[in-house]
Amino acid sequence: xxxxxxxxxxxxxxxxxxxxxxxxxxxxxxxxxxxxxxxxxxxxxxxxxxxxxxxxxxxxxxxxxxxxxxxxxxxxxxxxxxxxxxxxxxxxxxxxxxxxxxxxxxxxxxxxxxxxxxxxxxxxxxxxxxxxxxxxxxxxxxxxxxxxxxxxxxxxxxxxxxxxxxxxxxxxxxxxxxxxxxxxxxxxxxxxxxxxxxxxxxxxxxxxxxxxxxxxxxxxxxxxxxxxxxxxxxxxxxxxxxxxxxxxxxxxxxxxxxxxxxxxxxxxxxxxxxxxxxxxxxxxxxxxxxxxxxxxxxxxxxxxxxxxxxxxxxxxxxxxxxxx
Amino acid sequence: xxxxxxxxxxxxxxxxxxxxxxxxxxxxxxxxxxxxxxxxxxxxxxxxxxxxxxxxxxxxxxxxxxxxxxxxxxxxxxxxxxxxxxxxxxxxxxxxxxxxxxxxxxxxxxxxxxxxxxxxxxxxxxxxxxxxxxxxxxxxxxxxxxxxxxxxxxxxxxxxxxxxxxxxxxxxxxxxxxxxxxxxxxxxxxxxxxxxxxxxxxxxxxxxxxxxxxxxxxxxxxxxxxxxxxxxxxxxxxxxxxxxxxxxxxxxxxxxxxxxxxxxxxxxxxxxxxxxxxxxxxxxxxxxxxxxxxxxxxxxxxxxxxxxxxxxxxxxxxxxxxxx
Amino acid sequence: xxxxxxxxxxxxxxxxxxxxxxxxxxxxxxxxxxxxxxxxxxxxxxxxxxxxxxxxxxxxxxxxxxxxxxxxxxxxxxxxxxxxxxxxxxxxxxxxxxxxxxxxxxxxxxxxxxxxxxxxxxxxxxxxxxxxxxxxxxxxxxxxxxxxxxxxxxxxxxxxxxxxxxxxxxxxxxxxxxxxxxxxxxxxxxxxxxxxxxxxxxxxxxxxxxxxxxxxxxxxxxxxxxxxxxxxxxxxxxxxxxxxxxxxxxxxxxxxxxxxxxxxxxxxxxxxxxxxxxxxxxxxxxxxxxxxxxxxxxxxxxxxxxxxxxxxxxxxxxxxxxxx
Numbered sequence: 001x002x003x004x005x006x007x008x009x010x011x012x013x014x015x016x017x018x019x020x021x022x023x024x025x026x027x028x029x030x031x032x033x034x035x036x037x038x039x040x041x042x043x044x045x046x047x048x049x050x051x052x053x054x055x056x057x058x059x060x061x062x063x064x065x066x067x068x069x070x071x072x073x074x075x076x077x078x079x080x081x082x083x084x085x086x087x088x089x090x091x092x093x094x095x096x097x098x099x100x101x102x103x104x105x106x107x108x109x110x111x112x113x114x115x116x117x118x119x120x121x122x123x124x125x126x127x128x129x130x131x132x133x134x135x136x137x138x139x140x141x142x143x144x145x146x147x148x149x150x151x152x153x154x155x156x157x158x159x160x161x162x163x164x165x166x167x168x169x170x171x172x173x174x175x176x177x178x179x180x181x182x183x184x185x186x187x188x189x190x191x192x193x194x195x196x197x198x199x200x201x202x203x204x205x206x207x208x209x210x211x212x213x214x215x216x217x218x219x220x221x222x223x224x225x226x227x228x229x230x231x232x233x234x235x236x237x238x239x240x241x242x243x244x245x246x247x248x249x250x251x252x253x254x255x256x257x258x259x260x261x262x263x264x265x266x267x268x269x270x271x272x273x274x275x276x277x278x279x280x281x282x283x284x285x286x287x288x289x290x291x292x293x294x295x296x297x298x299x300x301x302x303x304x305x306x307x308x309x310x311x312x313x314x315x316x317x318x319x320x321x322x323x324x
Numbered sequence: 325x326x327x328x329x330x331x332x333x334x335x336x337x338x339x340x341x342x343x344x345x346x347x348x349x350x351x352x353x354x355x356x357x358x359x360x361x362x363x364x365x366x367x368x369x370x371x372x373x374x375x376x377x378x379x380x381x382x383x384x385x386x387x388x389x390x391x392x393x394x395x396x397x398x399x400x401x402x403x404x405x406x407x408x409x410x411x412x413x414x415x416x417x418x419x420x421x422x423x424x425x426x427x428x429x430x431x432x433x434x435x436x437x438x439x440x441x442x443x444x445x446x447x448x449x450x451x452x453x454x455x456x457x458x459x460x461x462x463x464x465x466x467x468x469x470x471x472x473x474x475x476x477x478x479x480x481x482x483x484x485x486x487x488x489x490x491x492x493x494x495x496x497x498x499x500x501x502x503x504x505x506x507x508x509x510x511x512x513x514x515x516x517x518x519x520x521x522x523x524x525x526x527x528x529x530x531x532x533x534x535x536x537x538x539x540x541x542x543x544x545x546x547x548x549x550x551x552x553x554x555x556x557x558x559x560x561x562x563x564x565x566x567x568x569x570x571x572x573x574x575x576x577x578x579x580x581x582x583x584x585x586x587x588x589x590x591x592x593x594x595x596x597x598x599x600x601x602x603x604x605x606x607x608x609x610x611x612x613x614x615x616x617x618x619x620x621x622x623x624x625x626x627x628x629x630x631x632x633x634x635x636x637x638x639x640x641x642x643x644x645x646x647x648x
Numbered sequence: 649x650x651x652x653x654x655x656x657x658x659x660x661x662x663x664x665x666x667x668x669x670x671x672x673x674x675x676x677x678x679x680x681x682x683x684x685x686x687x688x689x690x691x692x693x694x695x696x697x698x699x700x701x702x703x704x705x706x707x708x709x710x711x712x713x714x715x716x717x718x719x720x721x722x723x724x725x726x727x728x729x730x731x732x733x734x735x736x737x738x739x740x741x742x743x744x745x746x747x748x749x750x751x752x753x754x755x756x757x758x759x760x761x762x763x764x765x766x767x768x769x770x771x772x773x774x775x776x777x778x779x780x781x782x783x784x785x786x787x788x789x790x791x792x793x794x795x796x797x798x799x800x801x802x803x804x805x806x807x808x809x810x811x812x813x814x815x816x817x818x819x820x821x822x823x824x825x826x827x828x829x830x831x832x833x834x835x836x837x838x839x840x841x842x843x844x845x846x847x848x849x850x851x852x853x854x855x856x857x858x859x860x861x862x863x864x865x866x867x868x869x870x871x872x873x874x875x876x877x878x879x880x881x882x883x884x885x886x887x888x889x890x891x892x893x894x895x896x897x898x899x900x901x902x903x904x905x906x907x908x909x910x911x912x913x914x915x916x917x918x919x920x921x922x923x924x925x926x927x928x929x930x931x932x933x934x935x936x937x938x939x940x941x942x943x944x945x946x947x948x949x950x951x952x953x954x955x956x957x958x959x960x961x962x963x964x965x966x967x968x969x970x971x972x
Contacts (some may be wrong), residue, residue, distance in 0.1 A: 131775060149470055196577060279619050311959060324962050471795055518903060522883060568905065583907070587924050603907075
């Protein structure tokens with residue numbers, strides 16, 4: 001995971017303090033914890049968490065020594081690290097994230113964005129009414145469309161075309177990328193803890209990363225990740241009115257047609273083709289070279305090289321046969 | 325129903341005049357009629373209408389004494405009021421609405437909206453290029469994003485965040501509400517009488533009401549009501565690219581994920597969760613505590629506490645069983 | 649097909665030069681070719697192409713004498729003209745199109761659009777921040793909403809209402825048309841040749857044509873055609889968040905509700921009604937007076953006067969019976 005320049009992180013925090021905000025008794029030797037990260041990205045000085053058997057492989061390899069989990073996985077987690085037992089893993093992870101990233105819930109928009117200082121951006125063309133936050137980085141020969149808003153710390157590579165009425169925040173974009181009119185990239189994900197009076201927002205400290213040569217269609221929406229990043233691979237083309245939720249990772253050379261939707265945290269391989277209006281449920285894994293027919297509803301993992309269609313999605317030939 | 329400040333209403337109109345525009349013979353004693361309202365909201369001085377047996381319960385309780393209906397319901401309506409028999413109930417209601425609200429078809433946009441007079445709005449922050457109509461009311465500590473347009477008479481509570489490129493018209497918003505980038509709220513509904521040469525628009529004199537602590541996602545669209553209001557309850561969160569048609573009423577504490585669509589006039593209870601891309605047909609009733617799986621197509625009423633999935637939506641366990 | 653004013657076309661090109669860019673041996677008598685067009689629109693001086701048996705009827709009637717095709721159709725095409733045999737018809741057509749229209753891949757946005765010269769547009773009202781390209785033609789009594797961008801050579805008829813935040817390019821609009829807030833009309837279609845490193849764009853030299861009295865909903869997207877035009881007929885109403893891909897042709901008096909999607913090149917008749925969230929696959933033909941239920945997935949042609957529903961779409965009564 002790239003270093004996060006979008007959110008201020010506090011220095012290391014005593015493990016005892018973390019236990020305190022979780023309302024847990026602390027009877028260990030106190031140490032400094034550097035950050036909270038997922039099992040894959042955590043270093044030996046970071047806290048991590050585990051709330052599903054789906055992440056067993058990552059648990060086995062994690063460098064983290066302290067892992068937030070629930071009673072169900074206490075024994076399992078004990079084999080690989082020190083379990084910190086809580087009743088609601090995601091809620092506790094949110095609380096800890098907020099401790100490390102105290103401003104991570106201030107997700108409003110950049111009210112102070114202002115007109116670009118043209119001198120600072122040589123070989124960049126700006127349309128009318130463009131607004132930039134602080135410390136925006138734009139590569140040469142890139143053009144920025146009318147009315148477009150680019151918030152602080154966003155990075156855009158060279159030879160890009162950012163269309164009109166586009167909104168970019170918490171995003172890093174490679175070279176030769178096209179973001180078409182009306183797309184909104186980098187908003188916080190639709191993740192929160194329901195509460196009768198007032199839903200509690202989940203911190204979203206992830207970014208959106210978009211690879212070289214890719215294209216994002218008109219009026220599409222791509223949310224940034226919570227603890228990991230939302231990623232669009234290289235040379236992946238996304239059509240109009242597509243929605244990509246937080247933490248989704250899409251590989252290279254994919255073709256995703258209009259009005260497709262991805263729920264949170266799904267991982268999609270490379271050379272995947274998805275027909276219009278198909279939906280991909282959350283936390284799934286779609287392999288490489290997969291073809292998903294238009295209108296399909298994918299609710300389980302799809303191995304490499306499969307062609308599926310239907311709601312729920314099934315083998316393509318089976319779908320055709322059943323629907324003769 | 326709240327008093328409508330968005331549309332100019334004429335004073336009371338003689339019943340004989342109403343009969344005249346309906347091309348009906350008038351042989352009753354003439355009286356003044358104050359307004360036209362649905363069965364539920366009509367007072368004893370208002371006209372009302374009935375065009376489906378679904379509204380029998382409301383008919384029994386209505387205070388209205390003159391009810392526009394067709395031959396089919398003449399006998400039934402006679403038990404509770406004086407039936408005014410027409411061939412096309414909705415068309416006649418539209419004609420009468422236009423009589424009471426003579427400007428209700430002038431649904432263009434507020435070409436005269438202009439930059440906010442900052443002095444009038446203490447403790448409100450405005451982004452760049454914001455345009456306001458006349459008599460806009462904004463509560464303290466609310467922020468309004470860049471390029472956002474707020475038309476005349478719209479009311480926004482305190483502590484709200486209205487994003488960038490948002491359009492608000494014919495709308496009242498509670499406290500602590502978030503409307504995210506690119507959402508369009510309050511446009512007239514997609515209701516009209518088809519006509520070979522030139523479809524005739526239906527007047528839409530309803531508003532959009534959004535309760536406290538709710539959130540509306542990016543690029544979502546919420547249409548205002550025709551004769552009643554479109555309502556989003558308190559603490560209901562709506563994700564990106566959701567469409568909510570005219571007259572829809574959604575309860576409190578609902579969670580509605582991306583790309584869901586509601587057809588007109590459906591009523592949804594509280595604590596309802598709806599997965600991505602699901603669709604709810606028009607004029608349906610969805611109970612409380614209902615869960616609707618992603619991609620479902622709901623075409624009939626759903627009682628309280630049910631969990632459904634599929635197209636058409638059925639019991640969730642049945643759906644899973646049939647699709648093993 | 650209307651004469652294309654949006655893309656510069658070179659003069660006629662020697663057939664030998666066309667063979668050269670296709671890497672084909674040239675052993676014919678050299679002649680001048682005027683343009684490349686589809687079988688229906690080509691004159692005797694234009695090149696055309698054939699890549700599917702679906703176009704047999706058009707082949708029989710075409711005026712074109714030189715037709716790009718592949719080995720499979722060599723014999724068939726020989727009956728009606730001189731076949732030019734290539735391995736990838738669409739790729740070769742793209743290469744030839746680029747030869748005739750050398751700027752057809754420069755599909756960025758009009759960075760030089762500027763504020764309207766009010767004097768030039770009598771009886772036209774403009775909102776704030778409107779930007780126009782060169783040679784824009786707007787009829788009397790038309791109003792243009794705030795922040796709207798209208799690119800060069802776009803033509804808008806009289807009595808139209810173009811909403812706020814609308815983007816129009818490569819488009820011609822009739823009289824009394826409404827384009828609602830946030831719609832994006834005329835972007836290039838989602839057509840390209842996948843390539844491991846860098847997808848190759850297909851030229852899109854078609855326009856979007858919108859007939860009199862029609863309406864396009866909020867945040868909808870309509871892409872322009874590749875070699876033919878995308879067409880919306882007269883008095884056709886399209887709701888919010890609808891997507892219409894390149895080359896689609898929709899007839900008159902249609903009613904298309906929210907979130908419907910059309911894949912490329914489908915042809916839809918008149919008086920067609922389509923329920924919310926339905927999807928129409930590419931290259932299909934939907935007849936006149938057809939009704940398509942909400943949420944349907946249409947994957948084959950539908951004859952006149954049919955009523956269908958389901959995914960895949962089937963006879964409506966059959967759908968209801970199977971789903972009792």
